[in-house]
Amino acid sequence: MTIRFGLLAFPGVQQxxxxxxxxxxxxxxxxxxxxxWKDTSPIVSATKLALQPTTTFAECPPLDVICVPGGVGVNTLLEDADVLSFVRKQAAQARFVTSVCTGSLVLGAAGLLKGKKATTHWNALDFLENFGAVATPGRVVRDGNLFTAGGVTAGIDFGLTIVAALRGREEAEAIQLSLEYAPEPPFHSGLPEKASVEVLGRTRQRLAGSRMARQAIIARLAAARHGAE
Structure with missing residues (x-):
């Protein structure tokens, strides 16, 4: 049986x-x-790579797996009613509801993380509780049919985890081998607790602009929710 995946491809996505x-x-x-995406015009990723959506919200078939990636473009999505409506609609009938990196914040804004364990990029983990999630550090975190992955490179581990859940470990391992996924990073600073103080400070500074903008958006969303209660 064919498994149908759908990944949100939006301007400013982390490719x-x-x-x-x-x-x-x-x-x-x-x-x-x-x-x-909303239309099939090319979009440009956060690192300026052009990507081509293959279908629109209106024409997208029902998905077995919906996946929301992250990136600086997530900030706009958090307040985009069309995006949140599409995510909620697909999530209601999907077998698995998933995200990579800060894409989990979009799931949160769509109301899909309440009471659920979830993860995201380390620099955004503290934002998850604003959406009622139980922030849980990890490469891939599963809570029922919800799968969330940590920052950027966790997308490979996440993908293999999803394949194993759908088709079994042997299929996932065959894909891993075909991709020769056997990471041996030249440095060991991929997590805040493993990075030097200097590297951590430099990285936080690099990410500060997007984090501040995201913080302001999440504060607006929280104020709107409280005002509606």
């Missing part, structure tokens, strides 16, 4: 958040993978 799980999903036998 590896999208392309890493895409590569894994597309390598699975009998898989149909869609890149979904």
């Amino acid at each position: 590896l958040d999208l392309t890493a799980p895409y590569e894994v999903f597309a390598s699975m036998d009998d898989a149909e993978v869609h890149l979904v």
Whole structure:
């Protein structure tokens, strides 16, 4: 039976958040993978890579797996009614509801994280509780049919985890081997607790602008919710 995947492809997406799980999903036998956006005009990722959506919100078929990647473009999505409506609609009937990196914040804004364990990029983990989630550090965190992945490169681990859940470990391992996924990073500073003080400070400074903008948006969303109560 064909498994239908849909990944949100939006302006400012972190391309590896999208392309890493895409590569894994597309390598699975009998898989149909869609890149979904409001229209099919090319979009530009956070690192200026052009990507081509393959279907629109209106034309997207029901998905077995919906995945929301992260990136600086997430900030706009948090207040985009069309995006949140689409995510909620697909999530209501999907087998798995998923995200990579800060894409989990979009799931939160869509009301899909309440009472759920979830993760995201380390620099945004503290935002999850604003959406009623139980912030849980981890490479891939599962809570029922909800799968959330940590920052950027976790998308490969996440993709393999999803394949294993759908088609079994042997299929996932065959894809892992075909991709020669056997990471041996040249440095060991991929997590805040492993990085030097200098590297951590430099990285926080690099990410500060997007974090401040995101913080302001989440504060507005919280104020709107409280005002509606």
